[in-house]
Amino acid sequence: MTDEIKESAVAYSELVKNFEKIRAYIREFYVYGFKNRSEYSARSARSYDDERRRIESWLGDYMRFTQTVEGKNVFLSVDSRATKHNPFYKAWKAKSFTDKDITLHFLIFDILSSPDIRKTLSELVEEMDRYLCQFKEPMTFDESTVRKKLKEYAEEGIVRMEKEGRKVLYSCAPDTDISNLADMIDFFSEVAPCGVVGSFLQDRLKPHQDIFSFKHHYITQAIDSDILAQLFEAIHEKRYITVDNLGKRFSEPRTVRLVPLKIYISAQNGRQNLIAFHEKANRLNAYRLDYMSDIRLEEVCAKFDALRTAINKVEKHMWGVNCRWSLRHLEHVEFEVKVEDDEQHIVRRLEREKRCGTVERIDEHHYRYAADVFDTNEMLPWIRTFISRITRMNFSNRTAENKFKDDIREMYRMYDIDGGDGQ
Amino acid sequence: MIFSELYSVYYNTVAKILTRALEPDVTEKDLQQLVVDHAFSESILTILPALKSGKWPLLKDDLTPVVNQAPTMPLTLLGKRWMKAIAEDPRIRLFGAQLPGLEGVEPLFTRDDYKIYDQYADGDPFEDETYIRHFRLILSAIKENRAVKITLVNRHGKEVRVRFYPKGFEYSLKDDKIRILATGCRFRQFNLGRVICCEYYTGTGPWRERPKAERRKDLTLLITDKRNALERSMLHFAHFEKRAERIDDEHYILRLKYYENDETEMVIRILSFGPYVKVVEPESFVKLIKERLLSQKSCELR
Numbered sequence: 001m002t003d004e005i006k007e008s009a010v011a012y013s014e015l016v017k018n019f020e021k022i023r024a025y026i027r028e029f030y031v032y033g034f035k036n037r038s039e040y041s042a043r044s045a046r047s048y049d050d051e052r053r054r055i056e057s058w059l060g061d062y063m064r065f066t067q068t069v070e071g072k073n074v075f076l077s078v079d080s081r082a083t084k085h086n087p088f089y090k091a092w093k094a095k096s097f098t099d100k101d102i103t104l105h106f107l108i109f110d111i112l113s114s115p116d117i118r119k120t121l122s123e124l125v126e127e128m129d130r131y132l133c134q135f136k137e138p139m140t141f142d143e144s145t146v147r148k149k150l151k152e153y154a155e156e157g158i159v160r161m162e163k164e165g166r167k168v169l170y171s172c173a174p175d176t177d178i179s180n181l182a183d184m185i186d187f188f189s190e191v192a193p194c195g196v197v198g199s200f201l202q203d204r205l206k207p208h209q210d211i212f213s214f215k216h217h218y219i220t221q222a223i224d225s226d227i228l229a230q231l232f233e234a235i236h237e238k239r240y241i242t243v244d245n246l247g248k249r250f251s252e253p254r255t256v257r258l259v260p261l262k263i264y265i266s267a268q269n270g271r272q273n274l275i276a277f278h279e280k281a282n283r284l285n286a287y288r289l290d291y292m293s294d295i296r297l298e299e300v301c302a303k304f305d306a307l308r309t310a311i312n313k314v315e316k317h318m319w320g321v322n323c324r325w326s327l328r329h330l331e332h333v334e335f336e337v338k339v340e341d342d343e344q345h346i347v348r349r350l351e352r353e354k355r356c357g358t359v360e361r362i363d364e365h366h367y368r369y370a371a372d373v374f375d376t377n378e379m380l381p382w383i384r385t386f387i388s389r390i391t392r393m394n395f396s397n398r399t400a401e402n403k404f405k406d407d408i409r410e411m412y413r414m415y416d417i418d419g420g421d422g423q
Numbered sequence: 424m425i426f427s428e429l430y431s432v433y434y435n436t437v438a439k440i441l442t443r444a445l446e447p448d449v450t451e452k453d454l455q456q457l458v459v460d461h462a463f464s465e466s467i468l469t470i471l472p473a474l475k476s477g478k479w480p481l482l483k484d485d486l487t488p489v490v491n492q493a494p495t496m497p498l499t500l501l502g503k504r505w506m507k508a509i510a511e512d513p514r515i516r517l518f519g520a521q522l523p524g525l526e527g528v529e530p531l532f533t534r535d536d537y538k539i540y541d542q543y544a545d546g547d548p549f550e551d552e553t554y555i556r557h558f559r560l561i562l563s564a565i566k567e568n569r570a571v572k573i574t575l576v577n578r579h580g581k582e583v584r585v586r587f588y589p590k591g592f593e594y595s596l597k598d599d600k601i602r603i604l605a606t607g608c609r610f611r612q613f614n615l616g617r618v619i620c621c622e623y624y625t626g627t628g629p630w631r632e633r634p635k636a637e638r639r640k641d642l643t644l645l646i647t648d649k650r651n652a653l654e655r656s657m658l659h660f661a662h663f664e665k666r667a668e669r670i671d672d673e674h675y676i677l678r679l680k681y682y683e684n685d686e687t688e689m690v691i692r693i694l695s696f697g698p699y700v701k702v703v704e705p706e707s708f709v710k711l712i713k714e715r716l717l718s719q720k721s722c723e724l725r
Contacts, residue, residue, distance in 0.1 A: 014466060032653075066666065079663060175495065175498060201506075212592050226426055229424045262538060264538055265537055308535075318540070387694050415709070
């Protein structure tokens with residue numbers, strides 16, 4: 001039994017070994033936040049209390065409580081326009097470690113304090129003993145423990161291993177000066193994929209003025225950073241993956257085998273989707289990253305490049321994330337809006353917000369939008385934003401068109417517009 | 424891959440403690456303050472006790488460290504790979520920085536690996552030399568606390584001249600635009616992309632004008648959880664300060680605070696949910712939705 005496991009069995013710690021559990025709680029507290037303690041029944045009450053306490057320890061400034069008849073609710077509330085750094089990055093800085101891990105870490109880099117200092121394993125162990133003999137009951141390290149840690153650090157790129165004859169010499173990797181990149185790192189740590197890595201870099205910088213703030217800033221994706229990084233790795237290496245996926249229709253995750261092709265990120269709701277080829281079903285599907293866990297990289301996919309080229313061809317018919325290989329079943333969407341003389345901003349809206357399709361002026365006061373897409377339903381929320389000026393519509397998917405019109409009638413009823421008796 | 428103790432608050436805080444402990448006359452209170460300032464709220468119960476007790480044998484009884492120099496750690500491969508990836512981003516040209524030591528490093532992702540699929544198409548020209556020059560001048564002005572004067576084209580297509588103190592930038596991923604945050608004039612912000620001329624202002628005040636503080640307003644929504652509306656709306660409105668409450672198995676109340684200047688945007692965002700999100704309060708906002716619906720009704724859509 002490791003020190004770490006022993007510790008967790010006996011005492012609460014702010015730190016965690018596995019991010020998966022905490023990921024689920026943060027999401028619940030932040031996105032929903034209306035559940036009370038008893039509703040987290042899938043997990044034990046002790047587990048709930050520990051996770052809540054941890055999240056409060058990391059994100060206390062954003063934690064709120066409400067008392068309802070059903071009990072006390074805990075939730076996270078963040079105005080991301082007012083915070084200059086994504087608070088959820090803190091959760092990625094709470095990994096547990098053993099007493100030996102932290103001791104080794106600081107001793108290794110004190111002994112190997114510059115890249116020109118090269119030591120063998122036994123020299124390192126001897127020097128560590130000299131550091132530690134100053135304590136009453138000195139901690140000791142055997143060579144295999146130190147070798148394992150050095151190998152791990154070599155994989156992280158912070159230690160170099162060089163063979164000289166039969167000896168292996170260890171040194172620290174040359175450092176990279178990022179001190180003049182503070183503004184750039186601040187910006188991209190909030191707007192680039194896997195921005196948490198930028199936050200790790202920020203921790204290395206001296207305190208400085210925060211220049212940037214962010215509007216329409218979705219911060220939830222931070223908790224899926226590791227999933228995203230692993231998917232990028234799989235895409236980079238053109239590999240199959242197997243992944244546990246909690247689909248819409250299932251209460252338990254199912255394992256699927258996929259060829260990951262591209263990540264689709266929304267700037268309007270923060271969702272991240274993987275567009276992937278499901279070989280067994282011969283389908284192109286979208287998978288939400290926040291529903292994924294336990295990604296395993298597998299063998300290289302020989303047809304990755306062909307699949308990637310093929311997806312580039314179908315993209316121009318995707319409004320959201322739904323897509324297919326075949327263009328045979330595209331749905332035609334067409335609607336017209338009235339635009340008064342002083343409303344040219346509406347035309348600009350159509351032009352900048354359309355992701356595909358065309359905008360055409362029909363007469364002095366009317367414009368037509370038309371597109372052929374895989375899924376009309378994905379477009380409905382956008383078309384609804386033009387409510388107040390839609391004069392005509394023609395969808396080849398009649399069900400979607402009827403649904404749209406029914407929804408408008410329902411809204412008339414909801415808001416008691418003229419008795420809500422339809423159009 | 425990302426979840427590693429190498430990046431942990433604890434390692435970073437211990438590095439700060441050991442650095443401080445190398446200085447003469449350090450007190451336990453000084454070290455405690457470092458934990459308060461840099462670690463989590465309950466870390467005070469763990470970090471210093473572990474160091475003082477010899478559990479983590481890095482600090483001696485007299486609070487001197489066992490290490491001989493301030494701890495450092497080279498940049499990890501993950502950090503380098505991320506920097507290499509952002510080096511491909513067109514927005515990096517704003518900063519004019521040369522990214523060091525990345526030869527032979529594979530990027531963590533490339534621009535072909537992802538797509539922001541619902542970003543507006545009229546984003547700022549991040550690679551335009553004039554735009555970059557304006558950005559950098561204003562960045563310098565922010566850091567040096569200097570005033571600037573700019574000429575910009577306003578939303579009505581007219582040229583306007585303004586002098587002000589720039590205080591920061593605000594970027595929207597959805598709009599793909601940078602706005603300059605201002606003080607010393609009556610406007611709160613300017614679109615950087617609309618600026619056509621920009622230089623330091625060398626005259627003197629007066630600087631009596633201040634932009635009005637942006638008011639936040641309360642909004643209460645009733646969500647009907649059909650067609651996954653609960654999850655969609657909770658995610659969509661996640662970036663606001665908000666509170667949710669369950670009414671019954673199908674209905675939820677969402678209370679949020681939005682910025683007054685974004686009211687029109689909020690109206691259309693709520694309309695996008697159709698009948699599944701209804702505005703409950705305030706009445707003035709309900710009226711805005713009703714006006715849109717009345718106007719729609721007059722369109723006689725069949």
